[in-house]
Amino acid sequence: MKAMLVALIVVAGLICAPQTVRADTMTLSAQDYVEIQQLYAQYNVAIDTGDAQAYAATFTPDGVFNTFSGHDALVGFIKIWRERLNGASRRHWNTNLLINGEGKNATGSVYLMLLDVSTKPVSIAAVATYTDSLVKTSNGWRFTKRMTHNDGAAAAAAPAATPPAAPK
Numbered sequence: 001m002k003a004m005l006v007a008l009i010v011v012a013g014l015i016c017a018p019q020t021v022r023a024d025t026m027t028l029s030a031q032d033y034v035e036i037q038q039l040y041a042q043y044n045v046a047i048d049t050g051d052a053q054a055y056a057a058t059f060t061p062d063g064v065f066n067t068f069s070g071h072d073a074l075v076g077f078i079k080i081w082r083e084r085l086n087g088a089s090r091r092h093w094n095t096n097l098l099i100n101g102e103g104k105n106a107t108g109s110v111y112l113m114l115l116d117v118s119t120k121p122v123s124i125a126a127v128a129t130y131t132d133s134l135v136k137t138s139n140g141w142r143f144t145k146r147m148t149h150n151d152g153a154a155a156a157a158a159p160a161a162t163p164p165a166a167p168k
Contacts, residue, residue: 028101032141036099036106036134039141044092052078060135064145089118090125104136112148127151 028036039058046054056074059065068077081087094110101107114126133145 028099028106032101032106032136033099035141036108037097039134039143040094040097040108040110043143044094047078047081047087048091050078050082050088052076059143059146060137063143065143066146066148086116086118089116091115091117094130101134106134106136106141108132108134 042054043058045051046058052075055078056063056071059071059074061071062069063071063074065074065077068074078087091114093113093115095113097108097110099106099108109129109131112126112128112130113124114128116123116125128148128150131147131149132143134141135144
């Protein structure tokens with residue numbers, strides 16, 4: 001009886017003892033989700049406005065975007081984007097953001113519709129998906145790796161329908 005009582009006390013102590021939780025194994029907080037969503041918005045605004053430093057700042061110093069790796073390469077990408085790829089007339093629209101993570105690490109994915117605003121009407125330049133790795137730094141959440149997966153060529157715009165003639 002005495003041995004059973006001691007065993008119950010030990011088990012109760014283990015169950016009721018305060019648990020130590022490491023920061024790197026905690027699930028993401030609501031604040032983390034908000035900050036990551038803001039990072040995605042900052043990325044889109046920076047690339048669309050051609051702000052190379054703000055764009056590179058959405059990544060860690062050794063961050064990777066497709067084949068561009070590191071701060072200087074990311075800054076250089078914006079120059080290529082604006083000059084050779086007609087980036088000055090493009091707008092990034094993201095939807096269906098999914099975020100998963102624990103502690104200081106997360107993954108994300110988002111649909112991308114890239115619009116060409118130089119055409120009238122505005123046209124779809126590309127449709128793709130981003131897959132992302134993120135880390136929480138002393139400066140907030142940053143992309144460590146961002147990859148684009150194109151969904152194929154954008155569909156041609158459907159011809160405008162001609163309204164039926166009014167009855168006479």
